[in-house]
Amino acid sequence: MIPVMRPWFGPQEETAVAEVIASGWVAQGPRVAEFERAFAASVGAAEGVATSSCTTALHLALVLAGIGPGDEVIVPSLSFIATANAVRYTGAAPVFADVDPATGNLTAKTVDEVRTERTRAVIVVHQAGVPADVDELRAVHGGLTLIEDAACAAGSVYRDRPVGAGAAMAAWSFHPRKLLTTGEGGMLTTDDPELAARARRLREHGMSVSAAERHASGSVVLEEYGEVGFNYRMTDLQAAVGLVQLGRLAEMVARRRALAERYQDLLARVPGLVTVRDPEHGRTNYQSFWVCLPDDFPMSRDELLRFLAERGISARRGIMAAHLEPAYADVPAAPLPATERLTRRSLILPLFHTMTEAEQDAVVEAVYAAGGV
Numbered sequence: 001m002i003p004v005m006r007p008w009f010g011p012q013e014e015t016a017v018a019e020v021i022a023s024g025w026v027a028q029g030p031r032v033a034e035f036e037r038a039f040a041a042s043v044g045a046a047e048g049v050a051t052s053s054c055t056t057a058l059h060l061a062l063v064l065a066g067i068g069p070g071d072e073v074i075v076p077s078l079s080f081i082a083t084a085n086a087v088r089y090t091g092a093a094p095v096f097a098d099v100d101p102a103t104g105n106l107t108a109k110t111v112d113e114v115r116t117e118r119t120r121a122v123i124v125v126h127q128a129g130v131p132a133d134v135d136e137l138r139a140v141h142g143g144l145t146l147i148e149d150a151a152c153a154a155g156s157v158y159r160d161r162p163v164g165a166g167a168a169m170a171a172w173s174f175h176p177r178k179l180l181t182t183g184e185g186g187m188l189t190t191d192d193p194e195l196a197a198r199a200r201r202l203r204e205h206g207m208s209v210s211a212a213e214r215h216a217s218g219s220v221v222l223e224e225y226g227e228v229g230f231n232y233r234m235t236d237l238q239a240a241v242g243l244v245q246l247g248r249l250a251e252m253v254a255r256r257r258a259l260a261e262r263y264q265d266l267l268a269r270v271p272g273l274v275t276v277r278d279p280e281h282g283r284t285n286y287q288s289f290w291v292c293l294p295d296d297f298p299m300s301r302d303e304l305l306r307f308l309a310e311r312g313i314s315a316r317r318g319i320m321a322a323h324l325e326p327a328y329a330d331v332p333a334a335p336l337p338a339t340e341r342l343t344r345r346s347l348i349l350p351l352f353h354t355m356t357e358a359e360q361d362a363v364v365e366a367v368y369a370a371g372g373v
Helices: 011-023 030-042 054-064 082-089 108-112 134-140 193-202 211-217 236-267 301-310 337-345 357-371
Strands: 047-051 072-076 093-097 119-125 145-149 169-173 186-190 289-292 346-349
Touching: 011 236, 030 047, 030 186, 030 211, 030 236, 047 054, 047 193, 054 082, 054 145, 054 169, 054 186, 054 193, 072 082, 082 093, 082 119, 108 134, 119 134, 134 145, 186 193, 236 289, 236 357, 289 337, 301 346, 301 357, 337 346
Parallel strands: 072 093, 072 119, 119 145, 145 169
Antiparallel strands: 047 186, 169 186, 289 346
């Protein structure tokens, strides 16, 4: 079976985890702090706050922005459901906006089409690692809090800077489907030290002094709980893996971009097939290589997924549309034609660092066979 994704691990990760275990400190501690500093620097942010997932980082960002009941937050429906769920956690209402069919990302126009007097924030997703045009969104909707869901975008570039640089707040994922993985885990980055300090308290039950700080003080320190917080902590075991992975990120991006370019060249033989590409304003890390089938393709998207699976190729449906899921059946949505076409006609092909050209050729030849090429 050719997997859709395979994390790139080596003996360095094993050594890093063993060192943490030997240290006796495996919960949130010095490795987490080191990972926060290193990751924030890599994306051009002043502060990093490690979390248990990107979803929890998004939730913290919304809490820090003061979002709550009665507020509306504009999100793309074309995103993993966690983007909309984070809004629901605050008691606010998600409002679904359409996307650019070429990038899968929100635009200033699609946001403007659904903005109301109750709109307080926008969560813009750098979908599948493709950079969204955040400067355009800031220029047109400067009165709204713009939170960047950069779950898939570690290593992507926007206008010659890392995605996330200059963001008010950006949330990141280290799930195994991402380039840089810690098994699970996330990060909130910001340039505002006060927001970062509050986020660190909130992720640890609202505790005024962290457990690691109390341990390091060498004296009795009694913590206080100034507000209701959450248990959104990362462990030092995860952070140790993340530090090793971060050192490989540039190599991973380069390899994936080379494989993606080869896919694009080979799949150009399939009439009408659209493949994910760099936008004019940036470079993607190709976290996922998605393609959109033309209307006259001989198979439906789901039929093609089964056809590939029968040949030992693991592919996935394209990016989901939250407004079509039962969990959001009660949320009225404006017409979302680009979203619905992408979610119904797109699929994600295998792409991972150690993928061989022979494996890639097998995927392409299966698509040829399905398309009658």
